[in-house]
Amino acid sequence: MERLVTPAYADTIEYWDGEADVIVVGYGIAGACAALGATAERAEHADVLVLERAGGWGGAAALSGGFVYLGGGTPLQKACGFDDTAQAMFDFLMAAMGPGADEARVRLYSDESVDHYDWLTGLGVHYVPTFHPDPAHTPPPGRSLMYSGGENAWPYNQMAPPAPRGHVAQPPPDTPADEQHVGDRGGGYWLMKVLTDRAGAAGVRVAYDVRTDRLIVDRAGTVVGVAAVADGRVVHYRARRGVVLAGGGFMYDDGMMNRFAPELARKPGGVVEGNDGRCIRMAQALGADLGRMDGCEVWSTAIAPELLAKGVLVNEFGQRFVTEDTYPGRVSQFIRYRADDRAWLIIDDEIYENTELGPSSKGLKRTRPVAVGETAAEIEAELGFPEGSLESTIALYNRHAENGVDPVFHKSERFVTPLRPPYGVLNLSGRAVGFTLGGLRTSLDGEVLHVSGEPIPGLYAAGRAASGIPVWGYASGASLGDGSFFGRRAGRHAARQG
Amino acid sequence: MERLVTPAYADTIEYWDGEADVIVVGYGIAGACAALGATAERAEHADVLVLERAGGWGGAAALSGGFVYLGGGTPLQKACGFDDTAQAMFDFLMAAMGPGADEARVRLYSDESVDHYDWLTGLGVHYVPTFHPDPAHTPPPGRSLMYSGGENAWPYNQMAPPAPRGHVAQPPPDTPADEQHVGDRGGGYWLMKVLTDRAGAAGVRVAYDVRTDRLIVDRAGTVVGVAAVADGRVVHYRARRGVVLAGGGFMYDDGMMNRFAPELARKPGGVVEGNDGRCIRMAQALGADLGRMDGCEVWSTAIAPELLAKGVLVNEFGQRFVTEDTYPGRVSQFIRYRADDRAWLIIDDEIYENTELGPSSKGLKRTRPVAVGETAAEIEAELGFPEGSLESTIALYNRHAENGVDPVFHKSERFVTPLRPPYGVLNLSGRAVGFTLGGLRTSLDGEVLHVSGEPIPGLYAAGRAASGIPVWGYASGASLGDGSFFGRRAGRHAARQG
Numbered sequence: 001m002e003r004l005v006t007p008a009y010a011d012t013i014e015y016w017d018g019e020a021d022v023i024v025v026g027y028g029i030a031g032a033c034a035a036l037g038a039t040a041e042r043a044e045h046a047d048v049l050v051l052e053r054a055g056g057w058g059g060a061a062a063l064s065g066g067f068v069y070l071g072g073g074t075p076l077q078k079a080c081g082f083d084d085t086a087q088a089m090f091d092f093l094m095a096a097m098g099p100g101a102d103e104a105r106v107r108l109y110s111d112e113s114v115d116h117y118d119w120l121t122g123l124g125v126h127y128v129p130t131f132h133p134d135p136a137h138t139p140p141p142g143r144s145l146m147y148s149g150g151e152n153a154w155p156y157n158q159m160a161p162p163a164p165r166g167h168v169a170q171p172p173p174d175t176p177a178d179e180q181h182v183g184d185r186g187g188g189y190w191l192m193k194v195l196t197d198r199a200g201a202a203g204v205r206v207a208y209d210v211r212t213d214r215l216i217v218d219r220a221g222t223v224v225g226v227a228a229v230a231d232g233r234v235v236h237y238r239a240r241r242g243v244v245l246a247g248g249g250f251m252y253d254d255g256m257m258n259r260f261a262p263e264l265a266r267k268p269g270g271v272v273e274g275n276d277g278r279c280i281r282m283a284q285a286l287g288a289d290l291g292r293m294d295g296c297e298v299w300s301t302a303i304a305p306e307l308l309a310k311g312v313l314v315n316e317f318g319q320r321f322v323t324e325d326t327y328p329g330r331v332s333q334f335i336r337y338r339a340d341d342r343a344w345l346i347i348d349d350e351i352y353e354n355t356e357l358g359p360s361s362k363g364l365k366r367t368r369p370v371a372v373g374e375t376a377a378e379i380e381a382e383l384g385f386p387e388g389s390l391e392s393t394i395a396l397y398n399r400h401a402e403n404g405v406d407p408v409f410h411k412s413e414r415f416v417t418p419l420r421p422p423y424g425v426l427n428l429s430g431r432a433v434g435f436t437l438g439g440l441r442t443s444l445d446g447e448v449l450h451v452s453g454e455p456i457p458g459l460y461a462a463g464r465a466a467s468g469i470p471v472w473g474y475a476s477g478a479s480l481g482d483g484s485f486f487g488r489r490a491g492r493h494a495a496r497q498g
Numbered sequence: 499m500e501r502l503v504t505p506a507y508a509d510t511i512e513y514w515d516g517e518a519d520v521i522v523v524g525y526g527i528a529g530a531c532a533a534l535g536a537t538a539e540r541a542e543h544a545d546v547l548v549l550e551r552a553g554g555w556g557g558a559a560a561l562s563g564g565f566v567y568l569g570g571g572t573p574l575q576k577a578c579g580f581d582d583t584a585q586a587m588f589d590f591l592m593a594a595m596g597p598g599a600d601e602a603r604v605r606l607y608s609d610e611s612v613d614h615y616d617w618l619t620g621l622g623v624h625y626v627p628t629f630h631p632d633p634a635h636t637p638p639p640g641r642s643l644m645y646s647g648g649e650n651a652w653p654y655n656q657m658a659p660p661a662p663r664g665h666v667a668q669p670p671p672d673t674p675a676d677e678q679h680v681g682d683r684g685g686g687y688w689l690m691k692v693l694t695d696r697a698g699a700a701g702v703r704v705a706y707d708v709r710t711d712r713l714i715v716d717r718a719g720t721v722v723g724v725a726a727v728a729d730g731r732v733v734h735y736r737a738r739r740g741v742v743l744a745g746g747g748f749m750y751d752d753g754m755m756n757r758f759a760p761e762l763a764r765k766p767g768g769v770v771e772g773n774d775g776r777c778i779r780m781a782q783a784l785g786a787d788l789g790r791m792d793g794c795e796v797w798s799t800a801i802a803p804e805l806l807a808k809g810v811l812v813n814e815f816g817q818r819f820v821t822e823d824t825y826p827g828r829v830s831q832f833i834r835y836r837a838d839d840r841a842w843l844i845i846d847d848e849i850y851e852n853t854e855l856g857p858s859s860k861g862l863k864r865t866r867p868v869a870v871g872e873t874a875a876e877i878e879a880e881l882g883f884p885e886g887s888l889e890s891t892i893a894l895y896n897r898h899a900e901n902g903v904d905p906v907f908h909k910s911e912r913f914v915t916p917l918r919p920p921y922g923v924l925n926l927s928g929r930a931v932g933f934t935l936g937g938l939r940t941s942l943d944g945e946v947l948h949v950s951g952e953p954i955p956g957l958y959a960a961g962r963a964a965s966g967i968p969v970w971g972y973a974s975g976a977s978l979g980d981g982s983f984f985g986r987r988a989g990r991h992a993a994r995q996g
Contacts, residue, residue, distance in 0.1 A: 005950050006785070100760030255951075259789045259939065259965070262598030281949045287504065287783040291757045294792035317906055319817050338836050386906040392894045396886050408815055408884040441757065451779040452504055453753075467757070 005281045007215045010224050010238075017235040020049035020205070022494045023226055024244045025212045025279060027052035028059020028272075029480050030463025030487030031246035032195040034446075036123070037491030038244075039202040046495035048204045049237065051228055053211040053247070053274045057196040058189070060248060060272040060435070060464075065138035065360070066187020067148050067477030068484060069469075071165035072110055074117040079129035080145050084163035086110045091160035092151055096330075096473045100292050108444055109469055109485055116485050117167070124194045126172045131164060135305035135325065137360035138186065138476075144168050149475025150327030154410030166477045169194070191480070210235070211274075215243065215282050215459070223286070223458035242458045242494030244446065246487060249436035249464035250277025251296075257436075260293035263336055264434045275435070279465040283440050286459070289451045291467025293438030297474045300332040300343075302431035304361040309415045311347040312397050313428070315339040318380070318389025320397070323409045329474050336432040344370075344383070345426040346394065348419045369424035379425055394419055437474070439466045446490025460494050462487035504783050505713045508722050508736075515733040518547035518703070520992045521724055522742045523710045523777060525550035526557020526770075527978050528961025528985035529744035530693040532944075534621070535989030536742075537700040544993035546702045547735065549726055551709040551745070551772045555694040556687070558746060558770040558933070558962075559978055563636035563858070564685020565646050566982060567967075567975030569663035570608055572615040577627035578643050582661035584608045589658035590649055594828075594971045598790050606942055607967055607983055614983050615665070622692045624670045629662060633803035633823065635858035636684065636974075642666050647973025648825030652908030664975045667692070689978070708733070709772075713741065713780050713957070721784070721956035740956045740992030742944065744985060747934035747962035748775025749794075755934075758791035761834055762932045773933070777963040781938050784957065787949045789965025791936030795972045798830040798841075800929035802859040807913040809845040810895050811926070813837040816878070816887025818895070821907045827972050834930040842868075842881070843924040844892065846917045867922035877923055892917055935972070937964045944988025958992050960985035 022038040024031045027050045038046045052059075071077065072086035090110040094101050121127065132139035132146045139146045148166025150156050168187035171180040172194060200206070209230060216225035216236065225238040250256040253276040257265035284290070309325035315338075322334040335343040347369075357364060373379040376391035400407055401418040440448050440461040447455035448466075462468075463483035470478040520536040522529045525548045536544045550557075569575065570584035588608040592599050619625065630637035630644045637644045646664025648654050666685035669678040670692060698704070707728060714723035714734065723736040748754040751774040755763035782788070807823035813836075820832040822843075833841040845867075855862060871877040874889035898905055899916040938946050938959040945953035946964075960966075961981035968976040 006948070098760060100756055100763075258598055259787075260791070262596060262790070262970075265598075284782070284787065284949045285785040287785065289757075289782065290788065290791070292760070292792070293758070293788070294790070317818070320815070388894050388897055389906055392890050396890045399886055408887055450504070451782045472760075 005214060005278065005285050007217050007285055008227055010216050010218045013216060013236045015236065016238045018049060019238040019240065021046040021241045021498070022048045022244065022491060023237055023239040024048060024050045024246055024491065025226065026059060026247035026463070027057045027196065027206060028246065028248060028463060028483070029061035029192065030483035031059070031244070032057070032192065032199055033484045033487035034244040034246055034462055034491030035199045035204040036195065036202065037488035038495040039199070039204055045203060046241065050204060050206040051210040051212050051226065051237065052206060052208050055208050057206065058192045060275065061188050061480055061483070062192040063272070064186070064188035064480065065476065066168050066189070066191050067138070067166040067480060068120070068191065069148065069165050069475055069477030069481035070113050070117045070167045071163055072113045074114055074167070076117070076127045076129060076145055076167055077163060080131040082163045084165070086113065088161045088163060089113060089165065092149065092156055093469065095156055095159045096149055096475055097470045097478065098473055100471045102471070105444060106469060109482070119488070120484065123198045124172055125169050125191055127167055128170050134358065135309045136358045137305060137328065139168055140359050142170065144170055148327065148477050150330050153326035153412065154323045212247070213278065213282070215286060217286070221457065223456065239458065241498040242460055244490050244494055245279035245283060245440070245448070245459070245461040245465045246463045247279035247465050248272060248275035249439065250280060251275055251436050253277040260438060261296050261436055264296050264298070264432065267433045275464070279461065280439050283448050283456070283459060283461065286456055287450045288448045288456060289441040291438060291441045292471040295437035295470070295472040296434040297329060297437060297470070297479065298332040298336050298432050298434040299329055300335055300428055300431045301433060302364070302367070302428040303328050303331065304357050304364040304367070306355050306357050306361060307347060307351060307426070308345060310351045310355060311345040312394065312419060313343055313345050314390065314393055316342045318385045318393050320393060320409055323411055325411050325415045327475060329476060332432055333474070335428060341430050341432050343428040345428055346390070346419060347424050347426065349422060350420065352424055367426055370427040371425040372422055374421045376423065379423055383425065436464060437467070437470050437472065439464055442466045444489065445493040446486055447493065458497070460490040462490045505715050506725055508714050508716045511714060511734045513734065514736045516547060517736040517738065519544040519739045519996070520546045520742060520989060521735055521737040522546060522548045522744055522989065523724065524557060524745035524961070525555045525694065525704060526744065526746060526961060526981070527559035527690065528981035529557070529742070530555070530690065530697055531982040531985035532742040532744055532960055532989030533697045533702040534693065534700065535986035536993040537697070537702055543701060544739065548702060548704040549708040549710050549724065549735065550704060550706050553706050555704065556690045558773065559686050559981070560690040561770070562684070562686035562978065563974065564666050564687070564689050565636070565664040565975030565978060566618070566689065567646065567663050567973055567979035568611050568615045568665045569661055570611045572612055572665070574615070574625045574627060574643055574665055575661060578629040580661050582663070584611065586659045586661060587611060587663065590647065590654055591967065593654055593657045594647055594973055595968045595976065596971055598969045600969070603942060604967060607980070617986070618982065621696045622670055623667050623689055625665055626668050632856065633807045634856045635803060635826065637666055638857050640668065642668055646825065646975050648828050651824035651910065652821045710745070711776065711780070713784060715784065719955065721954065737956065739996040740958055742988050742992055743777035743781060743938070743946070743957070743959040743963045744961045745777035745963050746770060746773035747937065748778060749773055749934050751775040758936060759794050759934055762794050762796070762930065765931045773962070777959065778937050781946050781954070781957060781959060784954055785948045786946045786954060787939040789936060789939045790969040793935035793968070793970040794932040795827060795935060795968070795977065796830040796834045796930050796932040797827055798833055798926055798929045799931060800862070800865070800926040801826050801829065802855050802862040802865070804853050804855050804859060805845060805849060805924070806843060808849045808853060809843040810892065810917060811841055811843050812888065812891055814840045816883045816891050818891060818907055821909055823909050823913045825973060827974060830930055831972070833926060839928050839930050841926040843926055844888070844917060845922050845924065847920060848918065850922055865924055868925045869923040870920055872919045874921065877921055881923065934962060935965070935968050935970065937962060940964045942987065943991040944984055945991065956995070958988040960988045
């Protein structure tokens with residue numbers, strides 16, 4: 001039986017269905033930027049062919065909120081009145097993206113972040129100089145900048161000067177008004193539309209509905225093409241300079257999820273079912289090494305960040321366990337990994353009635369409390385919490401909140417007010433979803449590294465098929481930022497070969 | 499440059515320095531049992547050669563406490579008055595060894611555990627029918643049975659009928675008295691001495707100081723030998739039926755630790771520096787798949803289990819976070835992964851003065867409190883805890899302890915008494931060490947699986963070079979149990995080939 005994902009030898013291929021300097025597998029953020037990096041790198045432009053298994057461009061990126069994590073003093077940050085430095089960005093990322101964050105990778109990404117912003121905007125990615133100051137999943141339409149990683153909350157605000165670095169693309173200025181707010185077109189859509197439009201204009205060819213299954217190598221072990229399935233037929237494409245694997249993570253492969261990230265198995269958060277780890281496995285079959293396969297971005301679909309910041313979040317023991325006003329993705333990770341996906345938010349009438357939920361929380365507006373009580377003891381009894389546990393937690397919180405402070409979890413004073421009965425409890429349990437961060441080990445130029453530590457000739461990877469900037473921790477925009485930055489580098493390096 | 503760990507082709511080998519039916523790499527628990535499984539499997543006995551990079555037998559196993567996790571009603575369990583069933587063992591292991599524990603593997607291991615006990619004792623492994631009922635790292639000399647995974651503590655005591663399953667070998671009865679208590683000879687030494695003596699008696703050949711670096715394959719991809727370094731010279735050994743990789747985990751490879759288990763990087767807990775992941779990487783170079791590479795057994799070297807069970811363990815927020823009387827390895831994992839390796843144990847004079855520490859805690863007898871105070875507030879001030887945090891925790895604990903119960907973390911009533919001032923605090927921070935659990939993906943017969951899901955012909959793995967029974971959670975004895983059980987199966991299956 002022929003092994004799926006097992007490489008084939010080039011001298012056994014009888015017919016090449018196509019050929020290009022650089023073949024890119026996957027047309028999400030990493031693939032689009034790899035294609036752009038490859039075409040822009042030589043005067044003659046490398047000839048690039050993108051193979052995408054779906055019927056259209058965009059991947060998970062186009063369906064996302066569209067944050068790109070950029071900093072160090074981007075024009076958008078400056079226009080919104082924020083100072084930032086590459087060092088502050090580096091310090092935050094090293095603290096927040098690990099344990100195990102790759103220092104050299106984070107350094108390069110931080111040092112060249114302003115350049116990367118310029119490259120993106122030079123291609124036509126459009127940002128408007130408006131900052132969104134409030135907790136939210138994503139900023140409302142028309143606002144481009146937001147804190148997206150808990151930079152301004154404890155503990156990260158103690159580790160690096162905070163700056164907002166979540167950059168969300170807006171419809172380009174020449175977009176007809178009636179096309180701007182169609183359906184769910186968010187920042188990710190506009191980002192990907194610009195990038196793929198520009199790639200098309202640069203001559204990048206794209207074949208859709210082509211599922212790449214195997215790498216093709218010569219007898220020396222250099223990757224020289226791919227085998228794929230199109231229209232139910234096996235097809236072969238030759239790559240003269242290199243192959244860039246940019247087919248995303250593995251959250252839709254049950255086996256890989258069970259073996260590497262079982263806490264999120266059966267709860268994928270991505271919406272692209274093609275993210276089945278195939279790119280990772282194809283390269284593993286050539287002896288490629290991996291990085292931190294357990295890491296996952298996590299998001300609790302039950303969280304309204306606006307309420308979360310003001311409430312008191314407790315675990316099954318009635319204890320607080322994370323600063324409520326930090327990045328909701330961090331809160332979600334703590335709920336999933338430190339509280340066994342069991343969490344409840346205690347609020348009061350004032351918070352419930354007088355907190356306005358933004359557009360990104362609109363689906364949560366009808367969330368009703370699972371318990372209401374005049375005393376903590378009533379709620380404990382109603383929900384089966386240990387006697388005295390909530391009472392003790394609320395008493396300690398209120399004792400300090402009367403003075404407007406939270407010395408235990410250091411919530412910003414902006415969100416600290418004593419809880420007043422009646423209390424209400426929202427159930428945030430069992431709602432963690434996410435996407436995978438683990439993947440192929442690569443050099444800073446996107447070369448896939450063999451377990452020996454050396455590059456596998458002709459093979460590149462970027463985006464969530466690779467292990468990148470976020471290895472375990474996360475900030476919104478870290479994945480699109482990493483995928484675009486290192487995708488571009490991978491395409492550029494591949495185009496220089498041969 | 500030749501790639502380390504990259505396979506070589508058999509037809510390029512000019513001279514074979516040796517040959518055997520089955521070659522076993524590593525002479526720890528998995529290697530010894532693979533060798534025994536291979537020799538015992540045919541009337542003619544397979545010819546087995548073990549290649550060990552150290553100068554003697556034993557690996558990490560011989561230096562360990564020597565627990566083997568066995569149950570389902572072993573003769574030792576019965577002799578000590580405990581009922582157990584394979585189902586109870588399965589239920590516990592599925593709850594405690596994951597997330598991501600392999601149900602089929604745990605089922606087989608539980609169902610055949612009594613057989614495995616009989617096999618071990620049939621070889622001469624010696625247990626004495628004495629149960630050690632108290633918290634400890636390992637039982638005192640002369641006692642063979644202990645709870646070694648928190649089976650009798652919350653929450654596992656709610657999930658499966660508890661039974662002690664930690665089996666610790668004792669010196670065989672014919673051991674001269676003056677050889678029984680030499681140096682640090684513990685259960686692991688006696689276990690390995692018996693197994694390697696028996697392997698030697700069965701004709702197993704062993705070459706020491708031979709470091710295996712590469713696999714040798716034929717042109718069809720079947721593993722037919724290994725390349726190694728001995729006396730500074732490259733040597734080649736041909737395997738007629740199979741190669742069993744049993745060279746242990748990767749805690750002594752900084753790169754792998756940083757990429758897969760960074761929380762324990764720079765703090766290996768094993769004592770065998772040869773555990774550098776080489777076996778894992780050699781097989782990865784052939785496209786072998788991996789399992790849960792982040793999982794680690796964790797042990798806090800600061801814990802005296804006898805004190806821990808009676809005290810109140812708090813994190814940096816002054817909160818309890820794990821049941822204190824459960825398996826110390828579980829407590830250590832919680833300290834490392836849920837409390838950022840920051841933990842303090844609050845005790846009182848009664849506990850400090852009147853708790854006898856067993857031999858396995860002797861190194862901790864001189865541990866002095868880092869703070870002593872007449873009130874919780876004094877200790878908070880002294881150690882910089884948030885105001886009211888310890889006070890609140892102690893008040894809640896004592897409120898229930900006055901009634902002899904702990905409804906929050908469900909500590910056994912046996913260990914619950916109110917804390918009385920003056921309080922003392924022991925610092926358990928920053929002392930987590932451990933060994934890796936992640937490794938090669940294998941079939942239940944120890945065949946190494948390619949990323950395609952199919953076995954790599956001729957290649958086997960067992961012990962901590964493979965992902966086995968404990969994938970993230972742990973119980974003492976799970977690794978030696980898994981290594982011996984699946985090592986034996988791997989050797990047996992290999993011997994049947996060819």
